[in-house]
Amino acid sequence: MNSRSKNIGRRDSQGASQSRTSIGDKITSYLAHHRQVARDSFMRLISTPIASMMTWLVIGIALALPSGLFVALDNVESVSRGWDGAAQISLYVNKVVPEKDGRKLAKKLKLRHDIAEVSYISRSQALEEFQVLSGYGDVLAHLDQNPLPAVIVVRPLEQGVSAAATETLYNELKALPQIEQAIIDLEWVQRLYHMMELGKRMTLALAALLALGVLLVIGNTIRLAIESRRDEIVIVKLVGATNPFVRRPFLYTGLWYGLGGGIVSWLLVTISLFWLSGPVAELSGLYQSQFALQGLNLGQTLLLWLSSGLLGLAGAWLAVSRHLSSIEPR
Incomplete structure (x- = not known):
């Protein structure tokens, strides 16, 4: 009985070890596939630089408009806080x-x-x-x-x-x-605050409209990518690939489009501020002020990149969910 119980215990421990190894292998394989798909998706974009750059520029310009307005409002607030004798x-x-x-x-x-x-x-x-x-x-x-x-x-x-x-x-x-x-003399202060509040709300409305535009641009780009790879998708599904497996490269493509557009947007805002910093410094000097234009700080920059990446991911998800289900092997 003792030897038999030992054999049973040994088999149980081996089974548990194999189970843990199997789960670990699955996680490792899953992460490795994500890395490979992310790298391959990025290389596909790099292989067509002109088309990819045009898409990044469209997204970057759309995101630069509300980002630039937010930066302008922040600078106006900093100027109003720095006025001596206000109110x-x-x-x-x-x-x-x-x-x-x-x-x-x-x-x-x-x-x-x-x-x-x-x-x-x-x-x-x-x-x-x-x-x-x-x-x-x-x-x-x-x-x-x-x-x-x-x-x-x-x-x-x-x-x-x-x-x-x-x-x-x-x-x-x-x-x-x-x-x-x-x-x-409070009337001008009230006007300033109301104008700034109006500017913030208009900027938020513009940001929402342009974000919708970014979703449509990325969604249409991913749709074209799906159509161009229709035969490849059919073959992959014939050999047993699941929808999440087929969907993954297009989601990473949308992520790279959104993140690239966010970087382009940051570059456009930074270059614009650098171009305007000289005249603004000269103007503030005429009023005996040390004011200097302030750009996006680290937190705002990371938020811009994260938001653009999520927009790209959401646009790709909408396009893939709508068009990928219609492609099935016959």
Whole structure:
């Protein structure tokens, strides 16, 4: 009984080992076939460089348009964040409030977490500035009393700037009892934010339409590839090839088309930014600014390539699913 149980245990262990080896061989063979198919699909594209490059250019131009618009909007946002004095609030202190109380109010406002900077302009300073800027210094010198109030200039935190937050702060400061009048030039800020939001939505809509165009281009290209290899597909199916086996080369072809188009798109955007960087730097220099155009960063570049590759894969899948099933050996 002991020898018999040993033989049974040995056969069980050998069977388990063969099962594990069989699974491992299947996985290795599966991955090796994927590598081979991916390499062969890429070599097929390289063997017809003109046709492949034309397809890559079409896809790259389609993807470069929304990518360039996103880059432009990012640069506009960076410019708006860098503007000093954006949405400043001018608080005109009531003339009956003593100067020391006005300065105390300015120091108190400086302690708020939503205010970046506070400056106090006394009545005498305001009159001196007005005399210099207006050119009516001689006329103002004959006035019996200073008609100008003291002013507290408040600048909100830049990282917290938004139309709603700035307007809330403005309403709170305007309600202070020491303040006679408050003025904020918020209308242009609101217009800027609304225009940028509109630009983002239009860019998303354009990106969706062009992505659909990329799907159609890749789908039609894969359809033509299927038709050109119809006889080969029929022969492979006659010897027992499954649909996933036949589908795999065309899916990799779509992936290479999409990824190549994404790389072309990145090159087009980068070259365009390099071409525009000189005039933009000269223009910003005229406004005493150090602004420079910013391109796609590493994360955005990888996202562009990943999205283009997935678009190529999806377009190929749609074309293969529709046309491959109609090709059957008779």
